[in-house]
Amino acid sequence: MKSVTITLWIMLITSITIGIGYLFEDDVIFGIIIFIFSTVFLLGFRELGKPSYSYRIAHIYVGSILIAMTAGYILASFLFSLVNLIIGEEMMSLKISDMLLLLLGVYSSYNIYRLRKTAIRPEKKNN
């Protein structure tokens, strides 16, 4: 229970920070997207009172998947841009927000891994 709260806070604060970072770098739309994903974590706090384990972790699980996918997208864009070097164009430069996002992506993947292992044990439905 406590670890759920801590994880929610970490994901929430970090993702909001990254979102703000993107806003400062004038990438407004991407910032909004990150904020949408932050809201997933924010809404996760509402679920903490519920007796069902899977509802409590659902927001972390889904939110982490979303963040991991976004980080993957940045990574893929970066790797594809390396091709530009061949034709003499510039490759994509990774800004601070991008790197923070990649880091959060790693942590998200860890969350997903961790939660999948515990969720595999079947859960009783409404006693």
Place this chain on the structure above:
Amino acid sequence: MVITVGLVGNPNVGKTSLFNKLVGARQYVANWPGVTVTRVEGATTYKEHTLHFIDLPGIYTLSATSIDERVARDFLLYTPPNVTVVIIDSLSPEQGIYLLLETLELNLNVIAVFNVIDEAKKNGIKIDKSSLETHLRVPVVLTSAHTGEGIEQLFETILATFKKTNRAKLLDYGPEIESKVSELENCFDDIYNKRFLALKLIEGDKFARELLKKDVDVSSILDGSASNLAVKIAKTRYDYALNVLNSAMRKNENVLTSMEAIDHVFTHKYIGIPIFFALMYLAFNFTFKASEPLVGLIEAGFQKLTDVIGSSTMLTSLISQGIINGVGSVISFIPSIFALFFALGIMEESGYLPRIAFLMDKAMYSLKLTGRSFMTLLLGFGCNVSSVMAARGLSDERERVTTILVSPFVSCSARIPVYLMIIGIAFPNHKAEAFFVMYLLSIALTALSARIINKVVMKGESIPLVMELPRYRFPSLSNVATYMWNRGKHFLQKAGTIILVASIIVWGLSYFPDPTNIENSFAAMIGKGLQFIFAPLGFQWQTVSALLFGGAAKEIIVSSFAQFYGGIENIVIDPVITATLMVFILGYIPCFATLAAIKSETNSLKYPIISVVYSLFISYVLALCVAVVGRMIL
């Protein structure tokens, strides 16, 4: 020995994954004759036999109310395969066994496969295979398409069953129904499976009526009690299914509610739709922006090639401007198309796609479509071809055809350079607003066309939803890759040839008869000749010729304009005509690639022709309205 094996089952049971595992990459995707239903076949060899697999559409029943059900049913009824494999989801077997019982009524050689056995075990479900075999009276194989478990055994069972001649005993529906069945059996010719058809007739199957003997009137036999009997027949099957499962399957009381919890977020009242839009933005960006470097690389390569060859002589000009340009533009499509299908494949494999349909269904209802086609049409914003091809995945024939016909009105990315050019000329200070208006117009036109097409072509029938929401699963990369490869390859084969040919024709029309002056070319002549049609809209011949070329591919409009005017800077068009032009370009004709896709997906010439005629007509009318209103305002 060639053994034909038909794969039948509910949607979402892992039939396609199983098919991929059985057949590998040797798959062939086509259409069932006369319809837009996908037909997937594949073959493989096992112990000196050739197994020819046919993956039938996912269905819940052999009572045909939709074209998918009819196609599957007709295949089994008229051209039964040597062996029929009914695939059942171990975690939700009830509906699967219902279907199994129906296929047994067709007197087919059946094997029951319980798939996803690995997940069943993880959930603590115990399956007693021999008990299943005893009660279902068919061979049973437990498989997991994911881990490969049971596949070998399935092959063995297919070979063993192939030689079987006795069939499982049929369900007894009780005296009341059985007597009606006997009466009705006499109304069918002997060549058909009479019992099956009699039962279907009672169940309200309209296609079964078509097979009755001539001049036979069944209304006295069927009378008003038919629907009660239909319910009784269905109940008998389900009671049997539940009994079988009771004795053969042992579940813990534990039920994984993880799917519900995840759906709680993805279909959340407030955040569900924003999440979807965010994911869509990422998917589109991944497709177009991320793959941009790859496209750039390819284009640079082709540019180098054209420079080397030059265009001094007719032959070199043909090669560099006609052929290489054509091939180059097709190939530069490749990264985006494959990336698009990769993203789509992930959404489908993970189980997210039906959630999108679930969220968007209400909005789509007013278009007489369902939420399923929302995603399909959304793809059109990238490239109309992909949305025409993605329509394959829709489960209702009417919806497929409507979506395919409506796709060209979605403003694809190829039109963006054209809009940019035109807006730059006439509305340099209102670029963003003009763009926004264009996209709004595109959506409005799509919505309007959906309703018109529904009224005219589909006779106003609305399409039901009744959609299953499958469990979420981690997308299997091999399945996504197969999906991506099949779709992408299809596109290249179909669109590639058309675009190439169109490129050469475009080149020819502008090169001949006078390579030095484009004003004397055939293209210009055609443009001048047709100009009178477009006079009410205020188009010059250069515009008409450019639009002509734009039929091949919208991007060509820009370069054509440049050629005809000798440079974009020289173009001066007044705002009203510009607005008229933009509205006209919005939907005047689907590009050749899209037309080729429409033809291959609908398997007929009728629909591409309808598409061309309708788009020309409505674009002309709309453009005319804009021209008239514009003149009045200004």
Place this chain on the structure above:
Amino acid sequence: MRLAEVPEGAEVEVLSVEESEITPRLRAVGVLPGVRIEVLKSAPMGDPKMYRIFNKVISLRNSEANLIEVQVSEDSPLPLTFVGPGDYKVEYIEGGKIARMNLASIGIVEGAVIRLLGDRRVQTDKGIYDVGFGKLSKVHVLPMKALFKADNAK
């Protein structure tokens, strides 16, 4: 009542299905007299809704669900806004932490026994309260007499 009218979280039993184009498919998927259906979730605008039939989750539009006549199962929890006055046990409470805290402060928690009065006020072990419609609809309860029956049957 019609399936489309049933609130989220409730379980119902099918009574009958009207004939229509989709009825054969509904029957094939398990919508038959006597079969239990659980109402899971509705889309943001209330249409369509998700239903669990046997072990599959099927989504139906309200127009499609309206073809199905059902009755609420005896042991199915219902929101307080859906039931008449009487004694109930709280099965579960929808909603976020704040709503749950507010309800808890007046004695409405999972497992508590409460009484719904004729004027829509709620009597708990902490007193009698006026609970707004919104909060009331989040409290899912089981009638006490159903529980008595189940206990007696054992």
